[in-house]
Amino acid sequence: MEYTVLVRMNEKLFLRDPESSALGRRIVRQGILLVTDIGFEEMTFRKLAERISTKEASIYRYFENKHRLLVYLVAWYWQWLEYQVVFQTNNLTDPREKLERILKLMLLKDFAQPNASSAADEMDVAALHRIVIREASKAYLTHHITEDNRHQLFKPYKDLCGRIAGIILEYRPDYPYARSRASSIIETAHYQAFFMQYLPSLTDFGTGSGGQLGNEDRLLSFLRHLLFSSLETATLSTSR
Amino acid sequence: MEYTVLVRMNEKLFLRDPESSALGRRIVRQGILLVTDIGFEEMTFRKLAERISTKEASIYRYFENKHRLLVYLVAWYWQWLEYQVVFQTNNLTDPREKLERILKLMLLKDFAQPNASSAADEMDVAALHRIVIREASKAYLTHHITEDNRHQLFKPYKDLCGRIAGIILEYRPDYPYARSRASSIIETAHYQAFFMQYLPSLTDFGTGSGGQLGNEDRLLSFLRHLLFSSLETATLSTSR
DNA sequence: CAAATATGATAGTAATACTATTATTCTTGC
DNA sequence: GCAAGAATAATAGTATTACTATCATATTTG
DSSP: OHHHHHTOOOGGGOSSOGGGSHHHHHHHHHHHHHHHHHOTTTOOHHHHHHHTTOOHHHHHTTOSSHHHHHHHHHHHHHHHHHHHHHHHHTTOOOHHHHHHHHHHHHTTOSOOOOOGGGGGGSOOHHHHHHHHHHHHHHHHSSTTHHHHHHTTTTHHHHHHHHHHHHHHHHHOTTOTTHHHHHHHHHHHHHHHHHHHHHOGGGSSOOSSOSSSSOHHHHHHHHHHHHHHHHHHOSOOOSOO | OHHHHHTOOOGGGOSSOGGGSHHHHHHHHHHHHHHHHHOTTTOOHHHHHHHTTOOHHHHHTTOSSHHHHHHHHHHHHHHHHHHHHHHHHTTOOOHHHHHHHHHHHHTTOSOOOOOGGGGGGSOOHHHHHHHHHHHHHHHHSSTTHHHHHHTTTTHHHHHHHHHHHHHHHHHOTTOTTHHHHHHHHHHHHHHHHHHHHHOGGGSSOOSSOSSSSOHHHHHHHHHHHHHHHHHTOSOOOSOO
């Protein structure tokens, strides 16, 4: 029920709604798996078509090109995440608790799993999370960002950041950088997770050693530290 | 003099050293301008060759492919920036002052300009800065990052982060996240600058309004706030 | 069950990302 | 000043990519 609300996507994100047909759903679900397998650059509609036993031209009836498919996947993830944020913070009163939950969600901890019975047709959120970490910035780091933005393709990300910014302001109403704080904590979560895996010397969460916590938990501690240290700073010198 | 030290690049970054010939230097310098003009995805060696009146095959003798050219440009920038950091902080004793200088350098404020006479053959650092903001993550967000990393292609970035992490530890010797703090402040500086320009609603530095400071200065204030609030936090709950 | 719609099957095009080959020019050591 | 070697120009060619077009065949739906 709420799921259909969750996946109602901006119509500019596709040519034909992939959720409206079995083929469309396979394009999206297998597209996620193919991109996680071989990476976005190496993914082609031909390979995806072969994987799901259809033809290139059929995929082009759903998505203009592979960049739009990426934008769709990433937008879906942001909408899903915002839904999780709303769902998991609605019953909380303490804004600090809300922010704690959000940090965990950003690392895909303790999110609301769909019922196991309908798992076959579900989106693989864990795979999508990996795509967001590795590929999401390619969705907006393009020469045509202005046009894409005009088509509202990034609205789900903006909505999520706006919602988190609102909770930041609940926690600290006079905080002057709520939106930048929201977008930067999300981005930091993602590329620190990436660096942790591929360029660990850029982090303090190397694969081995360090503390009794696992790397994921140490990353979470770092994000908590970053977020709350900034929100709890007494003096905010806007000039200097 | 120090310049030759600065540009001594890892030999894995190219096939033939582009600084060793006039054509190589034009490839790099005009490559910077072409990428800033049309974006990395749209740049091709054919277009670059036409721009500098040479042939595609000649460019391939210097760089294996266009991704390697991007990696080269980004690596050059990190080496240049590390040099600037060393140069501008060497005479300072206060680590806080050093970090202040570094923040400004990250936004390309007050950097040491080369003498105007030799400007014709200089790298356009301002254009390169724009490339780093818009394209640098494409240098490492690839399916072949592990191999590229084995070839040390990202060493200049690691070196810069390591140096900044060292200064962070001068300022606060017990800080447990020095490397992550260094990499995250750099990344934050760059995509906040990007968002400010293209997706301003993700930031608090919209094109209009707000305070008496310009957007660049407000971004600097934000970065200063982020960095020092985290470094000055009394209690660092590594667990929780 | 007819009409509309979706997909399959096949073909084709322009551009991209290279590689190869040979001719020409440009250096550089002697 | 010239021969040997290196760099570049000029031209060609290939496999792949990123599409678009067309028409036949299913499949859905009113």
